[in-house]
Amino acid sequence: MKVNNNISIICASDNHYAILIVALLKSIDLNHKTDEHIDFHIIDDGIAKSFRKKLESIVDPSRITIKWFKSKEIVPTHITIPVDSSAFPLTAYMRVFSPYVVEEHVEKLIYLDVDTIVQDDISKLWNLSLGEYTVAAAQDVGKTVDCKWGGIANYAELGLTADTKYFNSGVLVVNPKKWKAEGISEKVIDALRIHKKYVQLADQYGLNVVLANKWLQLDPKWNWFAFNENENPSLVHFLDIKPIFKTYNSKEVYKDEFYRYLSLTPWENFKPISGNQRHIRKIFNKIKKAFIKL
Template sequence: MTTTEPINIVVASNNFYAILLGALVKSIELTHKTAEKIDLYIIDDGISKESRENIRASASEEVIRMKWFKSASVIPDNLVKVPSDKSAMPMTTYLRIFAPYILPEGTKRYIYLDVDMILQEDISKLWNSDLGDNMVGAVQDISKTVSNSWAGIPNYKELGMPPETKYFNAGLLVVDQEKWLKEDMTNQVIQCLYDNGPYVNLADQYGLNVVLYQKWKELDPRWNTFANDVIEVPDPFLIHFLDIKPIYRAYNGNKRFGDEFYKCLKLTPWKNHKPIPEYVRISRKTFSKMKKIFFSYLK
C-alpha cells in the first residue's frame, strides 16, 4: 500500500448502534497521523437522518470521507439469501460479508470493523499489514480454538479441522478484495451456514472461520483487544467491546477501556449521552431474537 491510496474501511450499523459508530469514527480521526485519506463505507441498516448527521459531524471530512449505502442495496441479486439464526445478534452483523460489493471496481484491500470498537493506534499500521498469500488478516478470538465448548466450531471434527485450530474474531478483518471476489467467498460463507445449520455458532463468524480455514493470517492481538478479557492489555491498538457495550449502565468490561470510549464520545454530537438502563438492553436483545425467529418461519 502506498500513501497516495486511500485507506478503505467498511462498517455496518443499525440506528441503535449509530452512537457507537460515532465514537469509532472519532477515534479513527484522533489516531490517524499519516498522509492517507480514509474512505469510510457505511452500510446503513436503518440509521435515522439525525444519527447520520451526528456520525458525519463526528469527524472532519478532510480526514474521513463517508460513503453511505442502504443495507437492502448491498446484496447482489445472484447471491443466496442469508439464513436466519435464533441468536440475539442483529441481522446487521451479517452485512460484513457483503462489503466487497460496495467497493469501487479495482479495489485491492479493505478493512472491516465492527462498530463497537475504538482505535488507540493509527489505522494506517493495520492497513499496511502483510497478509502474505492469505485472503484475510484477523485476530484470534477470546475463545481461542475451534474446539472451544461455548463458541468455536461445534462440528469441527466432521469438517476435518484439528481441535487446536485457531479461531478468529470476525469483528476486525483485513481483506484481500481480489482474492475474495475471485473465490466467491460471500456465497461460500452463506452456503456454509445452510449446510451446517444445526451447528452454526455466532452467526456468520462460524461460516467465516470454516471457509477461511488455512486462508487467514493471525495479526498482532493488540489489533482486537477485548474489553471483557480478564487479561489486562497495557497498550491496545484497538479496543473491542464484545459483551455489554459501554453505552449501557450494565457495562461489564474493563473500566479504563470504558473511559477511553467516553473520551471519544464526548467529542461527538453524542457528548451528553447518559448510560442506558439495563431493561432497555434486555428488551432489545429479546426483540432482535424474536424478530429473527419470526422471519425464519416465514421462509
C-alpha cells in the first residue's frame, strides 16, 4: 500500500477572498521548519487563472506543492447542498467535502479557513494523534450548544445537554478514511436540511449536530480568534471583519502580521479595500442563493 508522509492541507475560496490564501500560504511556508513536504490543496470556487499562476510563484515547489480542485468536482453526485438565506458564500460548505479532495491513501488532513494565518510550524498540528476520533477542533467563541447567537437552538430535541461543547469549524484535523466510512458529509447535509429552521453559522451547525461529543478538543492556540489578545498564538483566525478591509476591527498586531506575509509576495502593494465591498458581497451571496432556490 502506498504511504504518504506529506502534510495535507486544504482550504477553499472564491475569487473575492482569494487574496487571503496568499497570506495563509506564505505564513505556512515561512514557519514550517521540519522536513515534511506539504501538499496544499485549494478548492477553487471561481478563482481567476491569473491569480492562480501568481500564487504558485510564492513557494518553492520542492517544499510545497499546490493542487487545485474545482468546487463542483468534489461534491459527490448523490449529495445536494441545501441553500439557506444567510450571507455565507456557498464556498463555506466545501469544508464538509474536504476528505474527498485527498487521495485514497491519505490518512489525515488539516482543513483551514482562508481567513487564517499560521504562526507556528504546521507540523506540530499535523503530528497530533487523533486516536479513535474522526475530527479534532477548537471550541468556538460561543463555547456550548446553548449559545443563543451561534449554537444549536434545538439541542434538547437532539438529546444534548446545554453544556455540550460546540466547536469552530474553521480549523479541523480530519481522518478522511473514517469521515467517509462514517458518511459524515451526508449526515451533515441531512442535518442542515432536516433542521433548516434552526441552522446558524451554516455548515458549522450541521457539523456540531453530527459530531456532538465525538470530537477531540484542540488547544485554543491552534484556532485563536483575532479579537482576543495572545502573545504567542499558533494560528490566528480572523473570524470577524477580514484584514483586507478598511473596517477591520480586531487586534492590530494580527493585521500587521497578515500584511507582513503579503509583503513577501507579489501582492506586497495590496492596500485594504472599502468595507462597502464586504457588504456588497454579502448582498451578492444572498441574491445568488435566491436564484439557486428558484
